[in-house]
Amino acid sequence: MIAKALRGGFSRRMFLKSSAVTALGAALPNMTLAAGETIKIGFLAPLTGPVSAWGKPGLDGCTIWAERVNAEGGIKLEDGEHKIEFVAYDNEYDPAKARTGATKLIREDGVSFVMMLGGDTWPGVQPVADRTGMLFSTLLPSDLSPDTTTLVAPTEVHPIYIVTGVQWLAENRPELKTAVMCAQDDALGLPSVATYLAAFEAAGIEMQDDPLLFDPATTDFAPVVTRLLSSNPDIVCLDTCYSDYVHPICTQLFLQGFKGQIISATADFYDQMIAKTSKEFMEGFIFQFPDFDDPALNAEHINFPDANGFYTEYNKRYPGQWGAVSWEYASIMELWKLAAEKAGSVDPEAVLAAMQEGGKGQHAFGEASWWGEELFGIDHALVGDWPVVMIEDGKARIKAFVSIPDWYDQHGDLLIKYMTKYDQMWSQRS
Known part of the structure; x- marks a missing residue:
């Protein structure tokens, strides 16, 4: 684990520098979509192993979310509507595998956005993010720093909540x-x-x-x-x-x-x-993590569409698998969808600007503020009620x-x- 290496005197900055040797050396591929082309989203998280409970249920939730969005025509951009598809890579909560996965998702699969659990895997991915400008998300705001300009924590504000x-x-x-x-x-x-x-x-x-x-x-x-x-x-x-x-x-x-x-x-x-x-x-x-059949999630300030219906469908398909992340990655995608449609583009820089416009965002549990400079060195965590x-x-x-x-x-x-x-x-x- 990287945490052990850090305690042993191998700094995070040293890891990033050594990783940069094998990271990507050029900017993003062309992000222009052809008419009707499917938008691909990277899902880079542990799908197997001891941390898989914070990866695989989230991918299952994204499958349901994508079907809902595609049934309504998909993502509506300036050039028309685009269906959406998730491309998953199991990083097994290993930073080297996460780096390989990020490279593959961007270079080979042509994704427009990458979602991660974060934590020990982020130092492996950061050189890829730095060199490509790809927009990444994490469930762990403790990954944030002034250097992580293309990383956002838009749903879970672990551990502050x-x-x-x-x-x-x-x-x-x-x-x-x-x-x-x-x-x-x-x-x-x-x-x-x-x-x-x-x-x-x-x-x-x-x-x-x-x-x-x-x-x-x-x-x-x-x-x-x-x-x-x-x-x-x-x-x-x-x-x-x-x-x-x-x-x-x-x-x-x-x-x-x-x-x-x-x-x-x-x-x-x-x-x-x-x-x-x-x-x-x-x-x-x-x-800190509700079941989404909770009546409280029908309140007007909740920004997760049809939370109760989502929960019902999830448990129908994946009985006994509902957990903390089952809804979180889907919630990130809801925020990304709104930003992409506002920007009229899937370009990472344009989507990030639209996502953070006005310093506010529609968090699952209500309107929240982009925050964190004092604690993380950058206002890239969306923080409100929990x-x-x-x-x-x-x-x-x-x-x-x-x-x-x-x-x-x-x-x-x-x-x-x-x-x-x-x-x-x-x-x-x-």
């Missing part, structure tokens, strides 16, 4: 005073650790120990949970653990008799966790939409403090 869950918990469960936390030691876990620490401090919740960082290769979580519970905490925080970690950790929490509050960035396939534990054990579990989700009687339900900018206006200094402590500020990463 997790402050909303802690804030809601503090306001609605004030009797909870202490917390412990664990996370995998990698590019997804560390910025999330920093953000949770800031959120807990802002809420007046005491951390009983330093975050327990485990190796991503860990498979036995009994010792991890035993250590977490040794101080008898009110809250156990699972950070942004992959589903392959969240499930066994929750099973161990159940087996070891934990009765307190659990909070996590995600709870993908929570029905399976209920089956492994009990409905009573999972009651009150706080996380839902707080709780499991009630075996079903995920949105409890509130909480403003991320409002929290940051009050507590941004804490977030910067902990991001700096964990070497996650853009200036430290670059």
